[in-house]
């Protein structure tokens with residue numbers, strides 16, 4: 001496995017792999033790799049002969065006062081994980097390699113970026129879509145792999161790729177959870193032991209929502225209230241949103257018909273946690 005932080009170098013390597021007829025898979029990450037990322041690398045390996053994992057804590061997707069500086073960067077451990085799981089290349093650029101001058105050019109998706117996390121994180125998705133466009137232009141992947149854990153991000157990227165005719169396929173992989181249901185996340189490291197235990201209430205709440213929808217509830221407000229009540233069992237949990245939305249437009253749903261995405265965000269001590277599940281009411 002090869003490691004580089006240089007755009008010129010990764011371009012050469014992917015050009016060569018392409019010339020050899022290999023399919024190129026890209027797994028964009030911010031590092032601090034865990035089993036959720038590993039599932040993406042493995043999915044990429046099943047589809048592509050040449051897998052590039054990018055490790056880049058992208059400054060433009062963090063807002064003021066967010067955790068950009070404190071975000072974990074266990075570089076050597078990340079490289080070892082990529083090697084163990086069969087990546088061909090790790091691309092780990094510095095911020096100045098990716099943004100050598102003031103960035104004046106942005107890719108931004110309207111509408112679906114304004115719901116859910118977009119409300120409290122203005123410019124977050126603009127940072128994500130811009131850095132993903134840059135990574136797609138640098139690496140030239142046939143397929144890029146994202147996690148359903150960040151369902152809004154995946155929907156935004158899909159939409160960007162469709163709207164701008166970007167020549168690659170987006171694959172979204174299921175959320176990897178710990179035994180007690182908590183979605184694995186690099187930010188779980190911020191939690192104390194007590195907070196880690198409390199965090200399990202998020203998945204319990206989502207499951208309570210699922211149960212209601214599957215047993216016929218159609219009033220989104222009632223389902224939301226139930227989810228909030230379960231999360232409210234942990235007084236330290238500050239709910240940012242509990243939303244039932246259309247899985248494509250991400251617009252709030254009032255009456256549940258068909259598939260619905262239930263998404264939540266909450267603050268627990270130093271961590272902002274997000275999670276979601278797709279539920280199908282079976283009603284059309």
Ligand code: AMP
Nearest residue numbers: 029030031036146147149150175176184
């Ligand atoms: P991050 O490093 O947190 O920016 O995540 C990089 C990619 O891994 C994104 O596409 C995430 O959606 C995905 N990811 C993060 N956590 C999980 C998880 N628990 N299960 C599946 N995918 C995940």
